[in-house]
Amino acid sequence: MAYTIQLIVEGFATGSIYGALALAIVLVNRSTGLINFAQGSMGVLSTFVAFGLIQLGVPLLVAMLAAFVFAFLLGAGVERFVVRRFERGDPDTAVVVTIGLFVFIAGIAALLFGYEPRQFPSLFPPQSINIAGVFVSMRSVGTIIVLIAVMILLQLLFRFTKLGLAMRAVADNPQSAGLSGLPVSRLLMIGWGLAAVLGAIAGVLVAPQLFISPTMLDFALVYALAAAILGGLDSPVGAVVAGWFIGIVENLAGAYVDVIGDDLKIAVPFIFMLIILIVRPQGLFGRKVTVRI
């Protein structure tokens, strides 16, 4: 039993990483209607910025904050100078552009830092703690707490600030928002910037566990995409809950279902995604969109 609970908590923590990336994907999708395949590589490049600063002797926390600022500027810059040219055109073209960005940004990270995986310090102490007989790592608990805090902060931003109101308006209907005088272009840049910060948070949380390398978030991105679809592409809460769900199910299925094991566990969330999409095409928490014709 203790082992099962341990698996669940560890799954929760891994799921939090997927959740953070899925949240980034949902934020971008809600505002621009696109899926940004470069979300993971942008997070990786930002994590490398933290890594570079740590190498230079900058304290971990300061390096992370600098990486978040870099991520924000990177996200805003990508929207302003690359994606904006394709936003109003064919969505397929824009998606291909984000795939190109994914390869390009990962390439920059590789060029600057190489492919050799390197150790990245953890924000959390390496010990485990004993909660009612179950040993869970401080890293897992910390990761979960960070994601919950991020979610609460985002909710506060969207519900109680003028900026959040404006961002919701732009996500809902950019044209009407513009006609009300909202600076749509600037708000889209902020949205992409925030999403990139979420990617960077996922990066610095996962780097100590996987070692830092240009491809470290590739798997997480695949799971995050599944989480975003499973939860509903327009639902931030759905993305996080689906991220947790995937993390937990993946861990449990890998441990308890013999045929799945470690090799096949990546397929589990996709089987769930397939079933959910057949039953609820809008995702678990997504809103059904009706169009008057």
Next chain:
Amino acid sequence: MSLLELEDVTASYGYAPVLHGISFQLEANRAQGILGANGAGKTTTLRAISGMVPATGRIRFDGVDILGKSPDRIARMGIAHVPEGRGTLGGLSVRDNLRVGAYQRRDRKQIEEGIEFCLDLFPNLRERIGSNASALSGGEQQMLAVARAFMAQPRVILLDEASLGLAPSTAQRVYDAIRRLREESGVALVVVEQNAALAFSIVDHALVLETGRVSIEGSRERLAGMDEVRRAYLGG
């Protein structure tokens, strides 16, 4: 100097020209109607003013050239556009829609008073203040769209087919409220309307567009008295 001046404005969607040189002037506190059949260029005229379609010619607002400026910039200068199809923010509550309208204002107390004014003007909205705009009826959404435009404290409101798809009594109520709005705030209006009787209930001047050109213009009384206008737009 007129508040809003259009001079020889042309506009096209891709290669298809829609406006072929429209000119008119709107003075402060006045209301201008634009009548015409489907496809005459009424909506495009409003879209050209608010920067939603590329146009040529000259469009001046309060003496400043606004042609080529972005829609949000033009809105911040004081032109509010209530688009065809209402353009309410469906996923936001009625109150949030009104707050979005007041986005560029800093006077928090007056914003609350403005919301109260709108809710007095449209009592239906008061009952639905917490509901998402997408849950409102067509008439309520139109009221919300007008109220949201008003919350920006614009100097001109561009109103596109506010009666479209509404029951006659609802359309009348919307126009009655717009008239009151105009009387109490002095906001100028450009009113695009298929229903000429409704348009004539609030405008001072009007023009008729035919395939992208102004065919007739004049005071409300003059147009309402013209046989061709009566036959085409007032049902005989």
